[in-house]
Amino acid sequence: MDEPGPKDGELARRAAGGDDAAFAELVRRHAPRVRALCSATLGGPSEAEDAAQEAFLKAHRALARFSGQASFGTWLHRIAVNHCLDVLRAAGRRRSESLDALLEADGSALGGVLSEASPAKALEDRDTVKRLLARLNPEQRLALTLREAEGLSYEEIASVMACSLDSVKSRLKRARIELLEITRHFSDADGV
């Protein structure tokens, strides 16, 4: 989304020519969204911060290749998404963490997530959220983040993740089933 003042495309052109002030303005405009994406996808604040910085750095290196066919925001978003995917893949899938370890983290909060008794609210413990999301494979986790945190449509998710619509549907469905099963386990355990 272009702000008043020079359009993103013009700033990108200047930044590609070495204008650091132009690039700084692009960072300023798009930082909230990129940071939100990294925070939602990766969970840990320092990892998210590092990933967001790295995404902008990658964009800066690739400026010469920005053709202007897509909007700068879309182009940057794709770089950030791919970087988050790389980070998740490098971290590996922590399926080995047992449900007991999750229970230790905050079993009552997990059980309460599905409870009808209290209004739906975000889990306060970001580490618990991170542990839960770590149960998913990187592609499932990213698809769920793009849908729930960013509100992207299936078509937009497919475009950003460079996969088919069927893959998006399948990833979202499996991610939700997996997480529901875990949280249901704690609901049952607590007798909620």
Added chain:
Amino acid sequence: MNHEQVKERLSEWLDGELDAAIGADVSGHLDACASCNAEASRLKRLGAALFKPFPADPRSTEAFVARVMARVEEDAVSAWERFAALFLAPAFGLALAGLLLAIYLPSSDDDAPLGVAMSIDADAVLGVAP
């Protein structure tokens, strides 16, 4: 539509991505079925529980911009150092090697260490008249 078929489609229904007719079928079933409706509610709560909005704080954004630009500057310096290491150093090394070879290359004339065929007019040197 039976329970299994509805549960199979709940994820897409939640996201509003079902075809209108099928979506209407699912909604109709949920209105009438407490169990499937409860499952749909659990799915909705899951999203809200896991994904908190990230508030955009202008001061935090400015600090972030400063950190990114510091890294951009470091990156530019590193890029130059990589270029120097990859191209300039070997080029300099080759040039130096070439110069040394030129200086010390053995030639047929032992009196001409520069390897240049220097034509020395011995008579002129000795002052002998031509």
